[in-house]
Amino acid sequence: MIGQDAVALLAGRLGQRTGLTAIILTELNAAQELKLEKAPFFPWFLFQDVQTLQTVPNQEYVELPADFLGFDEEVGGLYYNDAVSSPDPWIPVVKDFYANFKERFRETSVDSDESAPQCFDIIGSRLYLRPIPVAAVPLRLLYAQKQAIILNDATTNLWLTHAHDWLLGEAGMMLAAFQTQNPELGTLFATMATAGKNRCSTETTARREAGRMAAMGED
Numbered sequence: 001m002i003g004q005d006a007v008a009l010l011a012g013r014l015g016q017r018t019g020l021t022a023i024i025l026t027e028l029n030a031a032q033e034l035k036l037e038k039a040p041f042f043p044w045f046l047f048q049d050v051q052t053l054q055t056v057p058n059q060e061y062v063e064l065p066a067d068f069l070g071f072d073e074e075v076g077g078l079y080y081n082d083a084v085s086s087p088d089p090w091i092p093v094v095k096d097f098y099a100n101f102k103e104r105f106r107e108t109s110v111d112s113d114e115s116a117p118q119c120f121d122i123i124g125s126r127l128y129l130r131p132i133p134v135a136a137v138p139l140r141l142l143y144a145q146k147q148a149i150i151l152n153d154a155t156t157n158l159w160l161t162h163a164h165d166w167l168l169g170e171a172g173m174m175l176a177a178f179q180t181q182n183p184e185l186g187t188l189f190a191t192m193a194t195a196g197k198n199r200c201s202t203e204t205t206a207r208r209e210a211g212r213m214a215a216m217g218e219d
Contacts, residue, residue: 001160003028004153010172013189014180021153024175029149031170032159035193042072042144043200044207045162049076053127053139055117061126062139068125069146074208076142078120078127090140094119098128105130163200169193 007024011017046069053062071077079090098121115137117129127141147157159167172189176182 001164002154002156003150003160006150006160006164006168007153010168010175013172014175014185017179020175020179023179024171025150025152027171027174028167031167031174032147032149032157035170036159036163036167037069037146039197041201041204042070042075043163044204045158046144046147047072047075047142048145049140049142051138051140053141055080055115055129055133055135055137055139057133057135060130060132061128064122064125064127065141065143065145067146068141069144071141071143078117079140079142080117081138081140082116091116093117093129095121097121098123101130105132163196166193166196166200169196 078093096119115133115135169192176186
């Protein structure tokens with residue numbers, strides 16, 4: 001589904017309303033940023049695997065990707081590359097609180113020979129690491145990717161591709177309230193949004209469980 005399809009569908013369900021393209025796109029983007037991205041889980045389709053990060057010598061942090069939305073420790077997290085390990089060189093880095101590991105590693109000299117990060121925390125737009133690396137170490141981050149907004153009729157994103165029912169339902173509630181002042185229609189959109197959210201949650205859980213079962217089968 002692309003923006004044009006979403007606009008046409010919502011306009012039709014609002015009673016074949018015309019001239020609402022701009023406001024519909026605005027409500028879609030507001031719903032994405034204020035509702036879907038703030039949900040208590042990240043759907044399966046948002047996760048990305050980025051292996052282009054690396055530490056900066058004698059610097060305690062690494063900048064997060066610009067499209068970082070969040071991460072789920074059950075799905076993945078941060079790893080560093082240990083070139084001498086085989087067959088899997090990616091070693092997990094433990095998530096911890098900055099205040100905790102800052103105190104724990106307080107006596108560790110920055111010019112020690114330790115470069116492999118052992119723990120990390122996310123503060124603002126940065127990944128903070130300990131110990132502070134003395135060399136460039138490749139990092140791998142599995143995270144939920146923030147989606148670009150729907151700018152016009154021709155654009156799309158992963159929310160529209162995989163969760164259009166949830167997204168359109170959330171936007172439809174606002175349109176029904178402020179454009180048509182129709183509570184019954186708003187209730188229908190709310191039902192649509194809830195069903196879409198539940199579907200995404202179920203699919204995400206099912207994929208996670210399938211991954212666990214596959215991992216158990218490999219042991």
